[in-house]
Amino acid sequence: MDWKTLANALFPQGHDISEHENFLHGSATVNGAAVTIIGTTDHAPIGVEIALAQARAILATVRAHPGRAIVMLVDTQGQRLRHRDEMLGINSYMAHLGKCVDLARRRGHRVIGLVYDQALSGGFITSGLMADACYALPDATIRVMALPAMARITKVPEETLIELAKSNPVFAPGPENYLRMGGLQAIWDGDLAASLAAALSDAPSRDERSALGLARGGRKMAQPVIDAIVGSHHVRAA
Amino acid sequence: MSSYLEANARERLALFDSFEEFVGPAQRVVSPHLAQLNAPVSFDDGVVVGRARLGDYAVFAAAQEGGFMGGAVGEVHGAKLVGMLRRAVAEKPDAVVLLLETGGVRLHEANAGLIAVSEVMRAVLDARDAGIPVIVLIGGANGAFGGMGIVARCANTLIISEEGRLAMSGPEVIETANGVEEFDSRDRALVWRTTGGKHRYLMGDVQRIVDDSVPAFRAAAIEAIAAIAAARDAQNGAVGLTLEAMEAEQAMLEQRIARFGALPDPLDVWAAMGVGKPAEVPMLDVAAFTAAANPHRQGV
Numbered sequence: 001m002d003w004k005t006l007a008n009a010l011f012p013q014g015h016d017i018s019e020h021e022n023f024l025h026g027s028a029t030v031n032g033a034a035v036t037i038i039g040t041t042d043h044a045p046i047g048v049e050i051a052l053a054q055a056r057a058i059l060a061t062v063r064a065h066p067g068r069a070i071v072m073l074v075d076t077q078g079q080r081l082r083h084r085d086e087m088l089g090i091n092s093y094m095a096h097l098g099k100c101v102d103l104a105r106r107r108g109h110r111v112i113g114l115v116y117d118q119a120l121s122g123g124f125i126t127s128g129l130m131a132d133a134c135y136a137l138p139d140a141t142i143r144v145m146a147l148p149a150m151a152r153i154t155k156v157p158e159e160t161l162i163e164l165a166k167s168n169p170v171f172a173p174g175p176e177n178y179l180r181m182g183g184l185q186a187i188w189d190g191d192l193a194a195s196l197a198a199a200l201s202d203a204p205s206r207d208e209r210s211a212l213g214l215a216r217g218g219r220k221m222a223q224p225v226i227d228a229i230v231g232s233h234h235v236r237a238a
Numbered sequence: 239m240s241s242y243l244e245a246n247a248r249e250r251l252a253l254f255d256s257f258e259e260f261v262g263p264a265q266r267v268v269s270p271h272l273a274q275l276n277a278p279v280s281f282d283d284g285v286v287v288g289r290a291r292l293g294d295y296a297v298f299a300a301a302q303e304g305g306f307m308g309g310a311v312g313e314v315h316g317a318k319l320v321g322m323l324r325r326a327v328a329e330k331p332d333a334v335v336l337l338l339e340t341g342g343v344r345l346h347e348a349n350a351g352l353i354a355v356s357e358v359m360r361a362v363l364d365a366r367d368a369g370i371p372v373i374v375l376i377g378g379a380n381g382a383f384g385g386m387g388i389v390a391r392c393a394n395t396l397i398i399s400e401e402g403r404l405a406m407s408g409p410e411v412i413e414t415a416n417g418v419e420e421f422d423s424r425d426r427a428l429v430w431r432t433t434g435g436k437h438r439y440l441m442g443d444v445q446r447i448v449d450d451s452v453p454a455f456r457a458a459a460i461e462a463i464a465a466i467a468a469a470r471d472a473q474n475g476a477v478g479l480t481l482e483a484m485e486a487e488q489a490m491l492e493q494r495i496a497r498f499g500a501l502p503d504p505l506d507v508w509a510a511m512g513v514g515k516p517a518e519v520p521m522l523d524v525a526a527f528t529a530a531a532n533p534h535r536q537g538v
Contacts, residue, residue, distance in 0.1 A: 086432055096488065144352050178353070209353060209357060
């Protein structure tokens, strides 16, 4: 979905989001309160500059508008694959972005992520996956990498992965698989403005994704292993 | 000589005085996803987690096994890290020590691995917010890459060896995506000076560089915990994230792009920092290197 179409649907009371080199930034009103919007568009590769631009906008919100909610609009092909980014330490830039999201949340800012087009790998770990809760549109694509590349690296035939992807949420790119595994809170199909307003008032304060993955049947081992370690007992099969 | 590089994960636990494992291999908690790919499983899923004694400190710790799927994070592997970190929040050890050796997300469990890495990231920051310092050690052959290269930079202190590597995308991935002229993955010297311990130390992405030995990592980890505790007690440094610290990091990372972003090679970056004879940096031992680097390194 085009980001302007999306923004108009999410913020019917108006917004002032602008785009600069695939970086989205602005503000809008939801439930009568101002929110900060940051994000990326056009399947942006996340390089050091756009990671910093997002972090700067978050820190500015924390500094100037304590408690103001933050909405992250996600459309990325993942981290930028360039020697320059690695030389400059792109993992530090992405960690910085993730830490800024975490800081905002701890200081009382609700942070909601929305995958409106594509989310891949490192670009997703430090944005939507760091939010209090992450959502997606039904047509969104979320994955670590495409199945052909995955087949090449894992040396598992692509036909096998395609077949497995039908029954196992671990391999398939659709948002419903991330929903089953607890990585997404919900998929928004309907009134986007109402969905966002509800998400902002219901944001969980703790990371409950492994419990959601167990309850929804998409990740059956993670929560039992966590429970066994925290409770100092043997792993109880789901 | 007890090389850290050549040791496996369990041998590296020798840097602790004692170690009690959580959910050990006898419980045979293996990946639920590998069998259907006809891939081998490991009874510890490639990571050891537990509590340990480190000198005067009671710590929680994890050690990733690079020999099993490159130390990559799958559902169980990630859950063991998260479980250890959450138990640390409950039991308040003096520190958490992470012996990372990992390529990041385990592609065989792609989606579950991606979510798991983000859970680890949040659990690390939860531990810090609870006042527990997190120390990362990097000195294995597989380095710390991908999502775990991001997690590493969420720690309070990173300690690396010259042989250690810390980055995001592997050189092979970049070469595959954008060609050999973008990043020649077989140019070992280029790979080393782009991702290796000395470059990371000069850039300020890690706080210590040590010899490739288990005792050297041990000593540096103890010193790091002591330094963080001293700063905290003097109200001179928070263990968790603060707005001021993140604003300082923002400025540091912006300045890094401004100063070095147009340079083609780490050798040029080192020269721009003012390091004399940058071409000789690869030959220096750790003591000579730190002496040459300390007046010029960034992020101090």
